[in-house]
Amino acid sequence: MNDAIMQLIELQQIDHQRGDLASRIKGLESQKEQLRHKAEQERSAVEKLQEHLETLKHNSRMMNLEVDKLDDQIREYQDQLDTGIISFKEMEALRMKISNQRIRIGEMEDKALHLMDEIEETTAQHAREVENLAAREVDLDSEMAKIDVHIEQLRRELDDWKEKRARIVAVLPRHTVQQYDHLHVKFDDPVVPIEKGTCSGCKLTVSGTTVERARDGMEIVTCENCSRILYAR
Ligand SMILES: [Zn+2]
Structure with a gap:
């Protein structure tokens, strides 16, 4: 067989190897990208829970302020009842207002208690998830590092094939x-x-x-x- 033909056949074999290596590298890179995406999603889920927790705490603070405000109003109405010179009709209206405010405070205190429970549960859940995430990140990082090592190895092989190819190309017309x-x-x-x-x-x-x-x-x-x-x- 013609020398050039034999070299061309070898060139083709090398190119097949190179193509195979290149597609394996591509596959590993997309695998790594998927892991990175997964890590990002898991981080963002924990961040969302943290935000939810902040919202609950904020709502709880707002509710306490609202209760304080209602309390102040009741005290004010009571002062007016105790010290003010007002008509019987006005007194009745004030008493009604006080009674309504107390009902409202009662309702809000119930809600506030539920909210406190929710905050407590969410805080515990968040702590657990932060801990899990840290462990997951260690795992994912090590998986990605392994992929990097593999990619590096395949790239070196690819370089070897490139050198072999260059040697053949150099002797062919x-x-x-x-x-x-x-x-x-x-x-x-x-x-x-x-x-x-x-x-x-x-x-x-x-x-x-x-x-x-x-x-x-x-x-x-x-x-x-x-x-x-x-x-x-
Ligand atoms: Zn043909």
Whole structure:
């Protein structure tokens, strides 16, 4: 077999290896991206819980202020009742207001108690989730670090193949490499054997002359149909 053909076959094998490595690297990178995304989602879930907790605390403070305000009003009404010179009708109205405010305070105190319970539960839940998250982050970081090591290893392999490829390219005629590269853009297998008189790339019959020229191995022969480089086994 023609030397150039043997080198082209080797070049194709190297390119297959490179393609395989490149797609494995891509797969690992997307795996890493998924882990990063997962970590982000988990962090944001804990942040949301924290925000919810802050809102509950804020609502609780607001409710206490509201109760204090109602308390102050009751005291004010009581003062007016005790010291003011007011009509019986006004006194009745004040008493009614005081009674309504007390009912309102009672309701709010119930709500405030529920809220305190919720704050307590949420605080405990948040603490648990913060702890879980820290553990998860350690796990995810170590998984990502492992992937990085793997990617690094594959990149080194890829570099080795690139060097091997460069060595072959250096000994091949320039136009042959160009011909191969041009075909490689279209086909994964630019160099194929002739099998039972057909090009094993496009599966079409090649002429008898082509088969003979390929068998002679004196030159580079191509398929009349798809232009792939042919060789006889
Ligand atoms: Zn063909």
